[in-house]
Amino acid sequence: MQIVPCPNCGAQIEFRSHASVLAVCEYCKTTVLKDAESVKNLGKMSDVLEDYSPIQIGTTGTFGGNAFTIIGRIQLRYSDGMWNEWYALFDNGKTAWLGDASGQYTLTTEIHANAQLPEFTALIPSHSYLINGQNYIAADVRTADCIGGQGELPFKIGQGWQAHVADLRSGRNFLTLDYSDSNQPQVYTGQAVSLDELKCQLLRDDDQVRTSAGKFKGKIEILACPHCGSSTQFLPGITTTIVCPSCHSQVDTSGPVSQILAAGERVEHVHTTLKLGAQATISGRQFQLIGLMQCSDNENTVWTEYLLHSPKAGFLWLIETTEGWARAIVLDEWPVWMQEDAAVLGKVPFHKLYRYPATVLFAAGAFNWRVGIGYRTEVVEFQGGQNKLAVEMTSSEITWSQSSPVSADQIRAWFGDAVVVNKTSTDENIKALSTKFIGLILALNLIPLLLSINTWIYVLIGGLAIYLPAKYLNSYFEEGNE
Numbered sequence: 001m002q003i004v005p006c007p008n009c010g011a012q013i014e015f016r017s018h019a020s021v022l023a024v025c026e027y028c029k030t031t032v033l034k035d036a037e038s039v040k041n042l043g044k045m046s047d048v049l050e051d052y053s054p055i056q057i058g059t060t061g062t063f064g065g066n067a068f069t070i071i072g073r074i075q076l077r078y079s080d081g082m083w084n085e086w087y088a089l090f091d092n093g094k095t096a097w098l099g100d101a102s103g104q105y106t107l108t109t110e111i112h113a114n115a116q117l118p119e120f121t122a123l124i125p126s127h128s129y130l131i132n133g134q135n136y137i138a139a140d141v142r143t144a145d146c147i148g149g150q151g152e153l154p155f156k157i158g159q160g161w162q163a164h165v166a167d168l169r170s171g172r173n174f175l176t177l178d179y180s181d182s183n184q185p186q187v188y189t190g191q192a193v194s195l196d197e198l199k200c201q202l203l204r205d206d207d208q209v210r211t212s213a214g215k216f217k218g219k220i221e222i223l224a225c226p227h228c229g230s231s232t233q234f235l236p237g238i239t240t241t242i243v244c245p246s247c248h249s250q251v252d253t254s255g256p257v258s259q260i261l262a263a264g265e266r267v268e269h270v271h272t273t274l275k276l277g278a279q280a281t282i283s284g285r286q287f288q289l290i291g292l293m294q295c296s297d298n299e300n301t302v303w304t305e306y307l308l309h310s311p312k313a314g315f316l317w318l319i320e321t322t323e324g325w326a327r328a329i330v331l332d333e334w335p336v337w338m339q340e341d342a343a344v345l346g347k348v349p350f351h352k353l354y355r356y357p358a359t360v361l362f363a364a365g366a367f368n369w370r371v372g373i374g375y376r377t378e379v380v381e382f383q384g385g386q387n388k389l390a391v392e393m394t395s396s397e398i399t400w401s402q403s404s405p406v407s408a409d410q411i412r413a414w415f416g417d418a419v420v421v422n423k424t425s426t427d428e429n430i431k432a433l434s435t436k437f438i439g440l441i442l443a444l445n446l447i448p449l450l451l452s453i454n455t456w457i458y459v460l461i462g463g464l465a466i467y468l469p470a471k472y473l474n475s476y477f478e479e480g481n482e
Helices: 206-214 408-418 423-450 453-480
Strands: 001-006 012-015 022-024 030-034 039-044 060-063 068-080 081-090 096-101 103-111 126-133 132-153 161-168 173-178 186-193 242-243 250-252 260-264 279-282 285-296 302-310 314-321 324-332 337-338 344-346 346-369 374-383 388-393 398-406
Touching: 012 242, 060 279, 081 132, 096 186, 103 173, 132 173, 161 344, 260 344, 279 408, 302 346, 314 398, 324 408, 344 374, 344 388
Parallel strands: none
Antiparallel strands: 001 012, 022 030, 022 132, 030 039, 060 068, 068 081, 068 132, 081 096, 096 103, 103 186, 126 132, 132 161, 161 173, 173 186, 242 250, 242 346, 250 260, 279 285, 285 302, 285 346, 302 314, 314 324, 324 398, 337 344, 344 346, 346 374, 374 388, 388 398
C-alpha cells in the first residue's frame, strides 16, 4: 500500500494496488495521477450519480476461492442509459472488473488474445464471432462517456474520456473488447455472476439505496418535471430517465440538472391494472412499481409492461396481455440460438412462435434505460412448455429474457388493493350487454305485431318506448365517465 497526500486538500490517499495509477480524493474529488516519484493534480472528477447499485467502495467478496475488495469505480453513460465498472483488487494482488448494469453483473479479467480481432466499426449485435477458439454473440456495441469516478483506477480518465467497447456472450461466458486506447482492443474475459454467488459483504443496505438513488452527494433531489412542474410522487430516487406521467416529457436525470430530452404533449389518462408506486411482496422480497409502458406490434396488438424494483432482488418485469399475465427476468445465461426457428436454454428446447416489431405507445415512470414514445425493438419469441424466451434487438444491443405465466389471482395476492378494476371497460361491457338485450326484446315483440297489418302504429309506439329509455341510459353512462 502506498499513501500520498492529495495535492489539493492534503488529505491522505491510499493506493492499495500497485497497478493503480489514478485515484479520486474522497474529500475534495481531485483526480490524482501517481507518477514514479510524485503525484499530479488533474483537476476535479465529476461525482458519481448514486443509483440502485448495492455495491460501494469497500464491498468485499470471493470468486474462485480468492477474496477481493472493491477499490474503485467509473461510471459510464451511453445514448440509452448508464452502467458502473467496479475495480476489484484480489488478496493475491490480481485485479478484475465487476460490471454492474441494471442489476446484472459480470466479472472479467484481462487476457492476451492471439487471434486477429475485428475492428470496432465492423462489430454488429447478434452476429457471431470466433475469438480465442470460442464462438461469441455480440450483445452490444457502444461508445460511452465517463461521467464520474471514485477510488483508485488502473488508467488515466477524466472529463471527455470516452470508452469504445463491445460486449459478447456465450452462455454464461462473457467477453469485452475495449477499443478506448487503440484500434487493437484490450480483451477481458469472465462470466455472468450474482452478488449471492460472490458472497458479497459490506453492501449498501435497503435504506441507503432507497434514500440515495438518483442523488448527488450534498445536492437536493429534483422531483419536479422541468416541463410542466408535475411531481414524480411515486419514487424518491430514479435511475437515468423519467417519463413524466402528466405531460409525457422524457427527462434525463443522469446529470446534476434534469434536462428535457423530448417535450411531450399532455395525454389522456391511460388505464392500467397496476399504478405507479404500487408495492408487492414477491418471493419474500419487497418490490415497488417504478415504470410502466404500453406497446404494440405490427398487427396493432397492445400489451402493458410493468417495471418493478427491489433493493435486494433488483429488477423484475410483469407483462399484461389479453391472454393473461407473465413474470419476466433478463437472463444472465444466454440460450443457444439455433439459426432462426429454435433456441436451447440449458437442455430445454424452445421453438419459435413469432417475430415482430414492438413499438412503445405510452410510457410513464422511471426506467433503467432511455425509453419514450416510438422506441422500437425487433422481438423473436420462443415457447418451451409453459415458459417463453424472448430476444429483443436494436441496432446497438441484444438482450434475452425468460417469462413464465402468472394467474390474475396471484397478481391480486401480490398487490392487494393496488390492483385497479378498469371501470370504463366494465361500464362499456354493461352497455354492450344492455344494448343486445334490448334489441332482442324488441325483435321478439315485433314478430307477432308485424303479422297484423292494422297494428303498425302500436309497433312504432312500442319501439320508441324501448329505444328512448335505452338512448337516455347510454347518455347517462357517457356523462358519468367524463
